Amino acid sequence: xxxxxxxxxxxxxxxxxxxxxxxxxxxxxxxxxxxxxxxxxxxxxxxxxxxxxxxxxxxxxxxxxxxxxxxxxxxxxxxxxxxxxxxxxxxxxxxxxxxxxxxxxxxxxxxxxxxxxxxxxxxxxxxxxxxxxxxxxxxxxxxxxxxxxxxxxxxxxxxxxxxxxxxxxxxxxxxxxxxxxxxxxxxxx
Ligand SMILES: Cc1cc2nc3c(=O)[nH]c(=O)nc-3n(C[C@H](O)[C@H](O)[C@H](O)COP(=O)(O)O)c2cc1C
Numbered sequence: 001x002x003x004x005x006x007x008x009x010x011x012x013x014x015x016x017x018x019x020x021x022x023x024x025x026x027x028x029x030x031x032x033x034x035x036x037x038x039x040x041x042x043x044x045x046x047x048x049x050x051x052x053x054x055x056x057x058x059x060x061x062x063x064x065x066x067x068x069x070x071x072x073x074x075x076x077x078x079x080x081x082x083x084x085x086x087x088x089x090x091x092x093x094x095x096x097x098x099x100x101x102x103x104x105x106x107x108x109x110x111x112x113x114x115x116x117x118x119x120x121x122x123x124x125x126x127x128x129x130x131x132x133x134x135x136x137x138x139x140x141x142x143x144x145x146x147x148x149x150x151x152x153x154x155x156x157x158x159x160x161x162x163x164x165x166x167x168x169x170x171x172x173x174x175x176x177x178x179x180x181x182x183x184x185x186x187x188x189x
Contacts, residue, residue: 014080020084037109
């Protein structure tokens with residue numbers, strides 16, 4: 001896919017279609033990450049766990065342990081982690097504190113590799129950094145978007161359908177969050 005199209009198609013996704021991506025696409029994404037994602041001294045100071053829905057109790061527990069607005073039992077939580085596939089990053093001990101200290105930074109690189117690759121193969125993605133489980137640094141849900149502008153998702157904790165945010169302006173959880181001006185953080189000298 002054309003790079004500009006990848007950029008446009010990459011949208012934070014909260015609502016998933018039941019259609020499950022072919023496993024060979026997921027394997028291809030992981031092969032691309034393993035082959036091409038840079039890692040300082042090739043240490044790879046992180047682990048990746050890829051979950052499908054073969055263990056619903058485990059997936060529901062991960063969702064239960066996310067938070068959105070309030071971190072209360074009634075909170076909507078982060079339905080992006082209910083995607084057909086969930087990539088979970090944790091720190092991995094690579095032998096010494098200095099090398100380990102790069103893990104968050106490298107998880108950022110690796111997650112964007114997964115995101116760009118997934119979008120290239122026509123998939124949708126949703127980041128989640130709001131996990132109450134301390135060991136999970138970041139997760140990315142991967143699948144096909146369901147209803148794009150909002151729509152309801154089945155909340156396995158409240159056991160009812162709830163509204164998910166959409167991805168178009170006016171309906172996105174992140175609408176109120178605006179990046180600083182380019183000139184605030186990018187400088188030429
Ligand atoms: C490291 C990281 C963690 C994120 N965690 C969350 C999260 O917990 N919940 C959420 O709704 N969005 C999360 N996001 C999504 C961002 O808010 C989103 O990328 C941003 O709003 C841009 O959306 P867009 O890609 O649709 O333009 C996260 C993004 C990144 C890069």
